[in-house]
Amino acid sequence: MITLGLNYNRKHDSSACIVRDGELLFAVAEERISRIKHDSGFPRLAIQACLDFARIRADELDEVCFGWPTPGPGFRHDLKCLATGGLPLTYTDVLTTTTYFLSMWHQQGGAKVFRQWFGDVKARMRFVGHHLAHAISAYAYSGFDEAAVVVMDGRGAWEATSIWHGKGGKLEHVFTMPFPDSLGLFYSQFTGYLGFLPNSDEWKVMGLAPYGQPKIKLDAFIDTEASPYRVQAKRIFGTGRGPYSDMRSALGPPRVPESEIDDRHKDIAYAVQEACETAMMSVTRMAVEKTRCRNLCLAGGVALNSKGNGKIAASGLVDKIFVQPAASDDGVALGAGLACFLENGGRLPNKAMRHAYLGPAFDDSAIETTLRTYKLPYTRLDDPAATAAEFLSQGKILGWFQGRMEFGPRALGSRSILADPRDPEMNAKVNNAVKFREWWRPFAPSLKKEAATEYLESAGDSPFMILTAQVRPEKRGVIPAVTHVDGSARPQTVEKEINPLYWRLLDEFERRTGVPVILNTSFNLRGEAIVHTPTDAVRTFFSSGMDALVIGSFLVEK
Ligand SMILES: [Fe+2]
Secondary structure (H helix, E strand, O other): OEEEEEEOOOOOOOEEEEEEOOEEEEEEEHHHHHOOOOOOOOOHHHHHHHHHHHOOOHHHOOEEEEOOOOHHHHHHHHHHHHHOOOOOOOHHHHHHHHHHHHHHHHOHHHHHHHHHHHOOOOOEEEEOOHHHHHHHHHHOOOOOOEEEEEEEOOOOOOEEEEEEEEEOOEEEEEEEEEOOOOHHHHHHHHHHHOOOOOOOOHHHHHHHHHHOOOOOOOOOOEEOOOOOOEEOHHHHHOOOOOOOHHHHHHHOOOOOOOOOOOHHHHHHHHHHHHHHHHHHHHHHHHHHHHHOOOEEEEEOHHHHOHHHHHHHHHOOOOOEEEEOOOOOHHHHHHHHOOHHHHHHHOOOOOOOOOOOEOOOOOOHHHHHHHHHHOOOOOEEOOOHHHHHHHHHHOOOOEEEEOOOOEOOOOOOOOEEEEEOOOOOOHHHHHHHHHHOOOOOOOOEEEEEHHHHHHHEOOOOOOOOOOOOEEEOHHHOOOOHHHOOOOOEEOOEEEOOOOOHHHHHHHHHHHHHHOOOEEEEEEOOOOOOOOOOOHHHHHHHHHOOOOOEEEEOOEEEEO
16 A cells, blocks of 8 residues: 655645555655745655655555645635634635635646646545644654644644544544634734744744743733633734734834844744743643543644743643654645545554654765766765764864755754854854854754753653753753753754764764764755755855765765
8 A cells, every 4th residue: 555645735835755554655845856945836846756765656656645625625614714704804815715725626636736747647536634634643653552632733724723632543533723713823923023934934933032021911812811722813913904903003013024123022022932832731731631641742833833842841741742843734744644544444553753864865876976066076984973073073064964854844964054062152153154044043952862861951852853941051051052042952862773873973072072962953044945965965065154064975175
C-alpha cells in the first residue's frame, strides 16, 4: 500500500510525503524546491521528489490523500458566518472567498491538477478534514498508545481548535471550536498590527514578547477566562472601518513595517504572547479533563509557539508531550498519508518520530560536481565533524550541509548555520553576517542530549526545537548567544544514535571548549527558504558573511 499525503489548500505551505505500508519514507515542502517561501501552489515538485525517492511511478500509487476537505463544507461555513454576522466581511472579502472556493471546486480540491501533472492514475483520491489530518500527524507519530490530541491553528475548513482522544491507534473526535474563534487568527492579526507578516512572522512577536512589560490588557479581543477561550473575531478583524480599526482605537496606531520598535510595541507583543499561552493552557486543561489522559499531542500552527509549548510541558498538567515538529500546514501531509488506516474502523500505525531528516540528500559525488562546476577551491576532509568543531572554537561562522534535509520549519543539523554560543557578541555577529534579521530574535542551541539536565531546567528530551526551556542560571553566562533575555532557550537535544555526525560535532566542540553546545540556526538568508541543494548552499554561502562551508566531506573557505 503506497500513499501520497499532500497539503494543498492554496493558502500556504504546500507539501508532500510518501508512505509505504504505514511507514513514512520521505517528506518535503514545496517551498524548498521551488524556492518560494511558504509556497501555496500545487506541490508538484514535492510530489515528484517523493516518487523519485520511492523509485515509483505515479500510476503505482494506491492513494493520494489531501489534508483538506472538498470545498463544500468550508464554503457553507463561511456563508453561515457571514449570514449570522460572525465575520465583518467586506464586499471584497466575499468576492475573494467566493473566487477561492470556485477555483477549488474547479480543481476538484486538487485532484484535477494532480491528474494534469501526473496522468490519469489509478490511485484513489481522498480528502480528509484538515484538523483530522493535523491530529493524525501528532498522534500517529507520538509513540503514545493513549493521548489527548489538541489541534490549534488559524483555520481549517471550519475548525479553529479541536480536541481528539487517541487510543489504541484510533482517534475519536471530542470537541471543536469553529472558526473564527481562532487562536491562530488572534495571533496572526496582531502580528500584522505589529508591522510583521501574518502567518509567517509570528516568531518575531514571540521573540519580542519578553522585552515587554505586563501593562496592556487584551480583554476586548480575547477572553482567556472562558473555557477554553473566546476570540472577539469582529474586533480582531476591525469592525468595518478598515483593517485594525478596533486595535487602533484600543491600542494606538499599527506599527509601520520596518519602523523602530518602541516600548508600546514590546508591551503589546508581551500581552499577545501572554494571552496565547493562557489560552493554550486552557485548551490543554480541557483536553486532559475530557479525555482523562495526561499524554498530550499537539499540532496546528499555534503549536509552533515554543514558549506556549514549554509552559504546558513545565506546568505539571501533562506527563508527556509530543509536538509534531511540522506543526504548521506542511505537516498535514504526514497526517493525510496515514488517513486511510482509519477506514472501516481500522487503526493507525504509531511509531515515535525521533527525527525530522525526511527530505532529499546529496552524496559526495553530487556535491563535488557542483563545486567543480562553479570552479570553487575546496578540500576533502577526513573528519568533517572535527574540522567544523575546530573552526567553531575559533569563532568562525559555519555553513553545515549534511545528509537528508529536515522536514518542518527548523534546521536540526542537516541544513544549518553554526556558531560558538559562548561569545556574547555572536548573536549580533551572525545577524550582521548572515541572517540580517531583527535584533530581538533569539538563536537556539543544539546540545548533546547527555548534557541537557546540566544546562536546562526542563526539556531534557527536545529533538525538534519546538519547546522552550529555562537555561540553568549558572549556565546562562556560559552560553549567552543562545540564551534569551528572559533566560529561556529553544533547545535541540541531539542523540548519538539518531544523528551520529552532528552529535560528534558537538562532542568535538566540547573536547576543545568544555561546552557541548553550539548555536544552530537555519541555513538561509532573511526571507528565503532553507537551502535544499548544494547549489542553494553555495549561493547562500557566498551571499553572506559566513566564514566557511562544510558540505558533505568537503570544506570551502573564503
Ligand atoms: Fe492548519
